[in-house]
Amino acid sequence: MSDYPLIAEHGLIGDLQTAALVATDGTIDWFCAPRFDAPSVFGALLDHQRGGYCRIRPAADAFTTRQLYFPDTAVLVTRFLTEAGVGEVIDFMPICPGRTPADQHRIVRLVRCVRGRLDFVFDIAPRFDYGREPHETHLADHGVVFHGKQTAMTVHLVHHGDETGPASARIDADGDVHGDVLLTAGEVRGLVLETGVAGPPRRYDVAEALRLFDETVDFWESWLAGSTYTGRWREAVDRSAITLKLMTYAPTGGLVAAPTAGLPEQIGGERNWDYRYTWVRDASFSVYSLLGLGFTEEAADLGRWLRDRVEERTESNGSGPLNIMYRVDGSSDLSEEVLDHWEGYRGSAPVRIGNGASGQLQLDIFGEALDSIYFADQRGVGIGHRGWLGVRAVLDWVADNWDQPEEGIWETRGGRQDFTYGRLMCWVALDRGIRLATAHGRPAPLDRWHRERDAIYEQIMDRGWSPKRQAFRQHYDTDVLDSSLLRMPTVGFISPSDPMWASTIRAMDAELVTDSLVYRYDPAASPDGLRGSEGTFSLCTFAYVTALARGGELDKARVTFEKMLTYANHLGLFAEEVGLTGEQLGNFPQAFTHLALIDAALALDEQLALHPTAAATRHTLLTPRG
Incomplete structure (x- = not known):
């Protein structure tokens, strides 16, 4: 049963309509869309083989993880400490009321090398409708589309400049996508997972993704500032x-x-x-x-x-x-x-x-x-x-x-x-x-x-x-x-x-x-x-x-x-x-x-x-x- 992280080894992100759990190893193993009570997109928390997941972590076998929330927000940071350097995955869901259709939700996963040089691997394996709805997978220059009969998810790659998708990305026999990206200190890349959209993927510039980060941080800081609590805890x-x-x-x-x-x-x-x-x-x-x-x-x-x-x-x-x-x-x-x-x-x-x-x-x-x-x-x-x-x-x-x-x-x-x-x-x-x-x-x-x-x-x-x-x-x-x-x-x-x-x-x-x-x-x-x-x-x-x-x-x-x-x-x-x-x-x-x-x-x-x-x-x- 070691394939299952402890229940406590998770953080929560969300956009006030649905939410996702992110494990300390960088895996999203629970996410339902378009609402909390909708069928799952990722459900590996309840079946590690058939549930589906989205994982980003270092390619190295040995690493230590730390997890924290960006202060006063629901923006989650998972840090990886390896012999080659330090990296982190920053996860959040933008809160944009009135700016996106109700059935479309985004999970932004920014990948950053903090120190040294790190090779990150990513695995995207959705299983729509609690694993009961099969899907087709299509790679494109700027991402990938997973398309089922009732459900769709588009993954946009966060690029820098004129880059296109990583050449190493591949589709396996189950329609899952695997790839890697090599980063040096200060470099940022990432993924934007968008449900309710069947493509085509578009290029997300790093600057645009960072603006979404700033907007999300501002939302949570402003909301929490409304608290009147000044007590001991x-x-x-x-x-x-x-x-x-x-x-x-x-x-x-x-x-x-x-x-x-x-x-x-x-x-x-x-x-x-x-x-x-x-x-x-x-x-x-x-x-x-x-x-x-x-x-x-x-x-x-x-x-x-x-x-x-x-x-x-x-x-x-x-x-x-x-x-x-x-x-x-x-x-x-x-x-x-x-x-x-x-x-x-x-x-x-x-x-x-x-x-x-x-x-x-x-x-x-x-x-x-x-x-x-x-x-x-x-x-x-x-x-x-x-x-x-x-x-x-x-x-x-x-x-x-x-x-x-x-x-x-x-x-x-x-x-x-x-x-x-x-x-x-x-x-x-x-x-x-x-x-x-x-x-x-x-x-x-x-x-x-x-x-x-x-x-x-x-x-x-x-x-x-x-x-x-x-x-x-x-x-x-x-x-x-x-x-x-x-x-x-x-x-x-x-x-x-x-x-x-x-x-x-x-x-x-x-x-x-x-x-x-x-x-x-x-x-x-x-x-x-x-x-x-x-x-x-x-x-x-x-x-x-x-x-x-x-x-x-x-x-x-x-x-x-x-x-x-x-x-x-x-x-x-x-x-x-x-x-x-x-x-x-x-x-x-x-x-x-x-x-x-x-x-x-x-x-x-x-x-x-x-x-x-x-x-x-x-x-x-x-x-x-x-």
Whole structure:
């Protein structure tokens, strides 16, 4: 399985409509076009033989690589250190709204010799439609065209002066192109990969490619300058903000959970999902994170995306007036299929595209949506009359339907249960609806909403509490703990100083927390309908930090946060989970993790400002658990 780089050995580039992963060896092994959720062009990350890739690296067998982002941008630099010299590949996707058709996207790969003399080799091997669509290949003076029945990609060569394509370029039996270019210190060449275009290739002068570089750098620097964050963890927060922006589909404002599909939660296991869609939950949480950093435009776009879904109020498969997830354009066809011809990342099959959980009933999404709409309203991003009609219809549905079994936040496939977190967020939905109606004098059946909200509260306190565990539990028919309930004090359901909450945190410390890392729940104690295990859930670890900070345990919260930052990859990116040996697992990078990092940093900064004398204590580093 050495043909697969570690999940963490990647950087992300994108143009706010799609994205690509670049491995530390200079290989683009994941890229879908023209959207995040479109079929793949390069997919070697999920099948190194049949997936397709674009690789640029030194011809020498021995080299060391380093990877970094150009400061404050999404421009990725992969450096190669060899005995003959130092070179680098600079990867980025130009962001040119209104200047190119929506189905055309460019990846610019500049190759530069920094010191000495380096021979770079390149291999371009697309596999359209997850490797199911064959293509023809045509070489030309200024590049190459790959043309399938439905898909096309033109590769333009970046020349200097009157140069033409490298004489060494050749097409192999699979229609892939291979070649090399020899550079001395200071020389720059490269490739521009353009999807949605079937040729002919044209000459890109080095100066033109460098202008695209400057424009892309300017875009990201200008965007990040809008952040109001000045706290202690600026580097991590800024990188998380850029990563969230990279996963935003600009035409609608929808945020994908991750730009990848099929990356496993357990190597060799079956917990492999397609995350290239917009979850109501993730979008709702992101409104908090973006507003907390001062990005009001992005938060407003996400809020509009949410309100559009609320206004549609389309009931689907008994899941209520909101689906749990949508495609980035707001459509809801996410039929799940298995790519049997792909082996999966390091043999982790099946590889799924689409998502069969889209028809599940997950009651928590209504609370998360209403909480974000309320939060945005408090900060001047209000809702109009149509939006309020949609909110009222959703809340009327919640008032009628909150007291029923559901699949829960973790999208388990082991049957419906009375999940405590789902009930909690139904309470939030009604509570925020009441507040919105009261604040703006909007027409609403307030007596009924009050009655149902209070009934949910009483039920959670009665049935969601486990006398045996002295803690709030995952669902009413178990004593299993669930870290989703870390949000109970955050949403205002219970005081952080309440003895019931303090007891719950102690129970979680003993069972779900291992040296600061937090599990979602114990799959062995709470069967979820799937084989295998999983790592600690990075979202939950950052939620744990937030809960500790708001509960006054600042020393423990700060050390936990700092330790969690050490699990980021070399670029500051996080996947969904952390495995037993500290490796990144699951789809990468994951929006949920990065928005939770932002929330934890904001909560810590706020509490440390209120309690400036709080200092970390030594025992938090030495406690085996918790």
